[in-house]
Amino acid sequence: MLKLKRYREVIFTSILDFLIVLASWFVFHSFYPNTMNILIQDFNLDFISGGIIISFYWLAIFVVMGSYKKLYLVSRLDEFIKVLKASVLGALILYFIININESISISEQRMIIITYWATIFVLLALNRFIVRTIQKYYAQRGKGLHRTVIIGTGQTAKAAYDDLNRNKILGMQVLGFIQVNGKAPDPETGITEEDVIGNLDQIKEILEERQVQDILVALEPDRRQDLVDVISKVDAPEISLKLLPDFYQLVSGLSKTNQIFGMPLVEISPEPMPLWEKTIKRAFDIIVSAVVLLLTFPFLILIGLAVRLTSPGPAIYRQRRVGRNGKIFTIYKFRTMLDNAEKHSGPTWAKKDDPRVTKLGYWLRKLRVDEVPQFINVLKGDMSLVGPRPERPHFVEQFSKQIPLYTRRLRVRPGITGWAQVKWKYDASLDDVKEKTKFDLFYIENASLRMDAKILINTMITVIKGKGQ
Incomplete structure (x- = not known):
């Protein structure tokens, strides 16, 4: 119910935007009928289907630019700036698409895109202004609060x-x-x-x-x-x-x-990363994971065989972890410990010179090779390349009671590596978890593609130097 209320304004605004953009297509066509026919014919589209497709294109631009975030009683000036930014970006992309058509002169291309941008911008800005004015009118009378x-x-x-x-x-x-x-x-x-x-x-x-x-x-x-x-x-x-x-x-x-x-x-906003950055981050996760798994597949088979031959038990270790928004998923790793290592002790932390770690497992951990199967989790969407490390349900329940704000780590996808991993050692005590939580919270409040790149570079340096545990 809450989610429906939360997205009601987004759905309403996006439908209005779609209709406005579609109307802009018809209005603009009255100025440049021949030109627009040439453009849509290049893609084997008729006039109606061309208008519908380009309307969805504009919706995608608005979503990526964050035009549907914080719509409730937003300032009309802020709304104006949102529409201006999104419409300029959308028009620039269309300009480069139009450039593909050599039958239209450069001067005419510029005039086409400027006129179309002006049509889109004026109608959208006017629509948003009217909607927000009506919204504020009802709010002043205590409705829709x-x-x-x-x-x-x-x-x-x-x-x-x-x-x-x-x-x-x-x-x-x-x-x-x-x-x-x-x-x-x-x-x-x-x-x-x-x-x-x-x-x-x-x-x-x-x-x-x-x-x-x-x-x-x-x-x-x-x-x-x-x-x-x-x-x-x-x-x-x-x-x-x-x-x-x-x-x-x-x-x-x-x-x-x-x-x-x-x-x-x-x-208090836990997700400062704008949607366009999150979209690029997810696309990067998928591409890198697919490439890594394809390139290393023969080696992964050999490592799996080596794990099976050097100690009894499965090559791949599966464990339940807590992901984004508390969702439970199964994480995959090469087994580096003796089979059923926690059978008698229950869930416990790994520690330095842990006697449960096998000889091969020591080197797999040292080079971080044991983490490679987690790229499957990244492809599935359970994890990301960068984010707080996922923890087991037992420890999440325990730490949630002992560490303030610990559950805020669950606001984002967990990662193969993270800011806490490059800045702090492996967990050996509750104090270590508290310190790593500080780094995780810092990452969540300051997440960006630039920070992700910095973490990935530091992780690669750690792997090359063999500083894993």
């Missing part, structure tokens, strides 16, 4: 509640307050016990039962130590989490805030 809970029961929380009630344009309908410290609210704040709908330990049940869409964290300045615990317990990807900063956080410049009609909010 996001269901919101406020975490905190102090003066800051009450001030936020009053501000949201006075300014419906902020787009939030407050359902109630969530207690953090378990104490009854101070009567001086104006918050009664009836206004409190639960405590922080009940947050998951409250979010599900009340179909919450936004969470506003409004803690008192002297309760900052509770912030990590709050963020850890409200880790819900489909729900927008916003933090109301205090004066010192604002003037320090340490927090990036969004000015939403006079109310400064820090939006």
Whole structure:
């Protein structure tokens, strides 16, 4: 239900965009009928099918450029800039496609693409302006607001509640307050016990039962130590989490805030990588994995035979791991330990000079060759080349209780290698896991293709130097 509400605006906006782009095709054709006929005939298309295909082309451009992210009560100026960026990119790509046709002069090509771009841009910008204006009109009258809970029961929380009630344009309908410290609210704040709908330990049940869409964290300045615990317990990807900063956080410049009609909010976003980068990242994962598996296939057969001959047991070790959004998948590795190594001990960490590791397994680990079968997981989409290492369900459950924000690692696909792997050693204790979690969280908040490239280069250097364990 929440996902449907979340994507309703995206579906509505994308359908409108499709119809606008299709209308632009007909409008533009009235100016350049002969030229457009030549272009679509090059691809053996009739006029109608050509218009439909190019409309889907524009939708793809809008998706890649992030035009459908954060549509709820977005600033009309921001909407204008989004449309401008997407339309310019789409027009430039079409310009190079038109250049293939030698029957059209260069000057005419430029005029065609400028006129078509202007038609698309004007109609789309006008459409978005009208839709956002109507959306704000209804929000001012308390319609279509996001269901919101406020975490905190102090003066800051009450001030936020009053501000949201006075300014419906902020787009939030407050359902109630969530207690953090378990104490009854101070009567001086104006918050009664009836206004409190639960405590922080009940947050998951409250979010599900009340179909919450936004969470506003409004803690008192002297309760900052509770912030990590709050963020850890409200880790819900489909729900927008916003933090109301205090004066010192604002003037320090340490927090990036969004000015939403006079109310400064820090939006905690776990996925800074834009869609076009994520698309390239996934395409790179597929290409590299396919190439590696094809080129190394004969060697993988030989390694598998060597594992079978040097110690009893299967060549490929299969194990259940926790992937993106908590999905369980089976990971593949060359077996480097004795068969059933954890039969009597249960799940345990690998350690330096581990007696369970076979002689061949030692060298496979040293050169990271034991990880190669995981390229199959990358092809299947369970993993990526770069990301936090996937952990077993037993340890995920354990670490989630002991390490704040640990579950935020599950926001992205796990990887064969990651920032924590190139910056920290293998896990040997809970303290090691805590340190690696810091690196994993840093990666998630700063993920980019550039950072992925840096991690892959460092990993290759580690492999060449034989520093694996």
